[in-house]
Amino acid sequence: MPELPEVESVRRQLDPGLSGRTVTDAWYDPIPAMPRQFLDVERVVDRKIHSVGRRGKFLISPLDEGLEVVMHLGMTGSFSFETNDPYVPYVRARLWLDDDRVLAFRDVRRFGRMAVVDAGRYEAIPTLAMLGPEPLSDDFDPDEFARVLARTKSPIKPYLLSQRPVAGVGNIYADEALWLARIHPTSRRVGRVRAHALHAAIRTVLEDSIDREGTTFRDYVMVNGDSGRNADFLIAYGQEGRPCPRCTTSLRKIVLGGRGTTYCPRCQRA
DNA sequence: CACGCCTCCTGTGCGC
DNA sequence: TGCGCACAGGAGGCGT
Numbered sequence: 001m002p003e004l005p006e007v008e009s010v011r012r013q014l015d016p017g018l019s020g021r022t023v024t025d026a027w028y029d030p031i032p033a034m035p036r037q038f039l040d041v042e043r044v045v046d047r048k049i050h051s052v053g054r055r056g057k058f059l060i061s062p063l064d065e066g067l068e069v070v071m072h073l074g075m076t077g078s079f080s081f082e083t084n085d086p087y088v089p090y091v092r093a094r095l096w097l098d099d100d101r102v103l104a105f106r107d108v109r110r111f112g113r114m115a116v117v118d119a120g121r122y123e124a125i126p127t128l129a130m131l132g133p134e135p136l137s138d139d140f141d142p143d144e145f146a147r148v149l150a151r152t153k154s155p156i157k158p159y160l161l162s163q164r165p166v167a168g169v170g171n172i173y174a175d176e177a178l179w180l181a182r183i184h185p186t187s188r189r190v191g192r193v194r195a196h197a198l199h200a201a202i203r204t205v206l207e208d209s210i211d212r213e214g215t216t217f218r219d220y221v222m223v224n225g226d227s228g229r230n231a232d233f234l235i236a237y238g239q240e241g242r243p244c245p246r247c248t249t250s251l252r253k254i255v256l257g258g259r260g261t262t263y264c265p266r267c268q269r270a
Numbered sequence: 271c272a273c274g275c276c277t278c279c280t281g282t283g284c285g286c
Numbered sequence: 287t288g289c290g291c292a293c294a295g296g297a298g299g300c301g302t
Binding site: 002003036057072073074075076077109111112113125126127161162163170171172217218258259260 | 293294295296297298299
């Protein structure tokens with residue numbers, strides 16, 4: 001569930017707590033079944049964290065010595081600074097800091113990831129290596145977006161989820177943006193005009209959600225434990241059977257690329 | 271080589 | 287009440 005607005009909200013709380021801190025020790029839960037969940041994490045020890053940045057859904061922190069730590073929340077990941085609470089289940093990794101605080105990475109489903117890499121070397125993280133432009137930056141250009149969409153034969157929604165045409169859009173905001181731009185999720189031909197509408201819609205739904213600190217259904221919380229406030233504002237995602245706010249047609253749910261997909265069959269034309 | 275499908279993981283909620 | 291199963295959806299990998 002963490003998509004760009006949720007990761008950005010986490011980043012904003014993580015940055016002041018981690019910037020300038022040196023990691024004094026690191027631990028992670030070694031899972032034979034998922035050997036790639038943690039990659040070279042021990043290299044973070046004795047390194048100073050300069051800042052906490054973000055690309056798409058990835059948190060990226062520059063360290064000393066030309067290193068970076070790359071973190072991904074997966075489906076259920078969350079960060080917190082440990083307190084004296086008796087027992088917090090599903091903590092998969094901990095970083096001890098030089099101000100005596102301990103950063104805990106909690107992740108029920110183990111889809112999250114943490115890796116230390118040479119800065120900018122993302123061969124071990126293919127989605128990051130192929131990541132599309134940052135949607136809220138000038139790198140996300142409407143005309144270029146239209147050209148990229150024109151080149152693919154994939155249905156638009158699964159293509160958005162690939163992170164290649166634009167970074168950070170997941171299942172929730174794909175449904176929201178497609179609804180706003182009036183594009184059918186299975187559409188294989190998105191022309192220039194609709195590409196421009198989708199470009200604007202993606203920015204709108206992401207910015208609005210960031211303003212509300214993300215969408216919480218169950219697992220997503222920020223570093224301070226608070227939930228995001230965007231769930232009450234969703235129009236399409238999870239709203240199957242409710243009337244479309246534009247045309248009152250009942251919203252329909254289908255499975256597309258293995259993902260639940262909700263849209264308005266009347267105003268989102270194929 | 272782009273694309274579509276399966277898999278990883280675990281808790282939840284539903285139908286029977 | 288209990289059981290079994292579909293479902294949730296991030297990204298990685300593999301077959302076509």
